[in-house]
Amino acid sequence: MKLSSLLPNHLIPENSKTLEITSISSDSREVIAGTLFFALSGTRLEGANFVKEAIAKGAVAIVSEKEIFSLLEISIPIIHVENATTLLSLCAYKLATPLPDHLIAITGTNGKTSTADFLRQIWALQEKEAASIGTLGIRATTGDIEASHTTPPPVFLAKYLHQLKETGVNHVALEASSHGLVQNRLKGLFFEAVGFTSFSRDHLDYHKTEENYLTAKLTLFKELRQKNAPIVAATACGTTVIEALRKIADETHAPLRTVGKNGNFLNLIETSPLPDGQLLTISFQGQKSISVHLPIPGIFQAQNALLAIALACPNTADESEIYHLLKLLPQLKPIPGRAQFAGKTQNGANVYIDYAHTPDAIERIVESLRPHLKPKGKLFIVFGAGGNRDKGKRPLMGQAANLADFVIVTDDNPRFEDPDLIRKEVLNGCKKAIEIADRKEAIAYALKQLQEGDILLIAGKGHEKGQEIQGKILPFDDFLLAQQLGKLTQGAF
The missing domain is CATH 3.40.1190.10 (Mur-like, catalytic domain)
Known part of the structure; x- marks a missing residue:
């Protein structure tokens, strides 16, 4: 597609309007011959620092919000715009x-x-x-x-x-x-x-x-x-x-x-x-x-x-x-990690997995599962809060979990935060909760408490296959772990 078909003509130098564009990228590693490269300003990286690499790989034009004075000697056009991210999207879908x-x-x-x-x-x-x-x-x-x-x-x-x-x-x-x-x-x-x-x-x-x-x-x-x-x-x-x-x-x-x-x-x-x-x-x-x-x-x-x-x-x-x-x-079929039935324990309790990680979501899933309890059955919840995310919602998540009969606060994805501090913030909203740091141990403990007619909800991670800790993603699957630890069987919930 011609450059003039992607960008407003008044932005393009007259001798560059017929340039053939084969791809669009804001990542210099993805550049190929014929790429229109967008040098975006990010929170961690500055796209202008990668312009020379993009040109070496075959970029034929550059779009940037910043004046790139150090590159004025380069023969390919450098097109200055006010909102490069918007233009990137428009061009990507058009191409x-x-x-x-x-x-x-x-x-x-x-x-x-x-x-x-x-x-x-x-x-x-x-x-x-x-x-x-x-x-x-x-x-x-x-x-x-x-x-x-x-x-x-x-x-x-x-x-x-x-x-x-x-x-x-x-x-x-x-x-x-x-x-x-x-x-x-x-x-x-x-x-x-x-x-x-x-x-x-x-x-x-x-x-x-x-x-x-x-x-x-x-x-x-x-x-x-x-x-x-x-x-x-x-x-x-x-x-x-x-x-x-x-x-x-x-x-x-x-x-x-x-x-x-x-x-x-x-x-x-x-x-x-x-x-x-x-x-x-x-x-x-x-x-x-x-x-x-x-x-x-x-x-x-x-x-x-x-x-x-x-x-x-x-x-x-x-x-x-x-x-x-x-x-x-x-x-309709169930969706992974969304009110997903994981199975039934040997003594007749049901286990569910859900992605609920906000106060509202926890409240809704707990209220939705309660009608499925058998007479005298209790509702258990195991959950935690993610690190490097909205801290203010943590005690509110604890308050929502109070709607369950038995609460265990554990680790979710602590990321780069101290998991002990995250749990304490959640516990501020749920004084009746038990704290078990290790998520596997928390799930195992909850499974052992279940009696016939009870429900266990394991919330927060849903479909996820890993746990984020200090920049690493360690294998962790709530659904599979619950099935293995609880020796769960399928069937009506």
């Missing part, structure tokens, strides 16, 4: 065309992964080639790919989307993280529907205030939708979020669909626990109600499933289509 035709994005504090994966499954059940991109990587009907970010950087996301299109995938559900939105990783994509799962405190180590955090989330709805694309939100998001979305919907003449309890699109009238999930009673836009089996526990998972249903039909709201989609819910 990667064609992309899948049907892109849908989901944001929210908790529930993004479940909603995106449920949507992928719903598409697949309709025999559509589909994928989800997010915390679990890329999951597609054509095969899975590991990815390191909830919302991958634009160069990589553009490549993934193009590869999916080339393999026949035309429907993609994408998780939009607040970090990714602030960093403009999705700039240049326009979604045919957007969803909001939930909102509560998280990532204040990055955003500083909840107001900034919400503003980041709302970027998806203000700037990245196709014209008149529907806005879909779970009623559990709360009044502040719903009203903010309503204002955006009114200003852009877009429909606002709410799902969950008292939802205007899909109303979750009632949930009843079953031995193998839950029975949902649902009505569509106030019409007749139907009862559907969802083979996954948790009211929050019921809301995520309904959000996925509403997103699966962005251009229509036909009653027959909606009820057809609702009847697919019994076929």
Whole structure:
């Protein structure tokens, strides 16, 4: 593609407009012949320091926000812009065309992964080639790919989307993280529907205030939708979020669909626990109600499933289509590390794994599992808090864990912090908890306490296969460890 097709013409020197661009990168290690190199200013590294290396590897033009005076003698064009990160995203998606035709994005504090994966499954059940991109990587009907970010950087996301299109995938559900939105990783994509799962405190180590955090989330709805694309939100998001979305919907003449309890699109009238999930009673836009089996526990998972249903039909709201989609819910599969049933102990207690790592998420999963207790059964939780993240939420996580009957505070991913101090901060919110530093020992201890009818929830790490300690990722899998230590068997939960 010609440079003039990627960048605004007024930015490009006249003799450089016909340059052929073969790739885009902000990482000098990824540069090949024909690369347009973006010298970005990062928190740790300065892109301008890698310009010479990029040129040596074949870069044919440089984009930078800074004047690179020391390189003025270089023959290739150096293009100065005000917002290089935004331009990088725009160029990456333009160069990667064609992309899948049907892109849908989901944001929210908790529930993004479940909603995106449920949507992928719903598409697949309709025999559509589909994928989800997010915390679990890329999951597609054509095969899975590991990815390191909830919302991958634009160069990589553009490549993934193009590869999916080339393999026949035309429907993609994408998780939009607040970090990714602030960093403009999705700039240049326009979604045919957007969803909001939930909102509560998280990532204040990055955003500083909840107001900034919400503003980041709302970027998806203000700037990245196709014209008149529907806005879909779970009623559990709360009044502040719903009203903010309503204002955006009114200003852009877009429909606002709410799902969950008292939802205007899909109303979750009632949930009843079953031995193998839950029975949902649902009505569509106030019409007749139907009862559907969802083979996954948790009211929050019921809301995520309904959000996925509403997103699966962005251009229509036909009653027959909606009820057809609702009847697919019994076929949904559990998602790794999300209210995931790990198995049953020899004496009849059930064990679950969940990614809950915020106060709100812990509260929701504990409340959702309690109806599945047998008479006289107790609910146990093993959890910790991650290091080098929002410290203020730690005692709040402890307070949320108080909803369980028996609490064990242990290590999560301490990263570069002192794990003893992290645990103490969590324990400040939960005085009744037992402290067991070693996560394996904590899980083993909890398993030994279980009696028939009890439930053990191992929270915080979910699908993760490692534990981050002092810059190293050590093998650790809550799901497999619980199965091995507890000699768990499968079957109805």
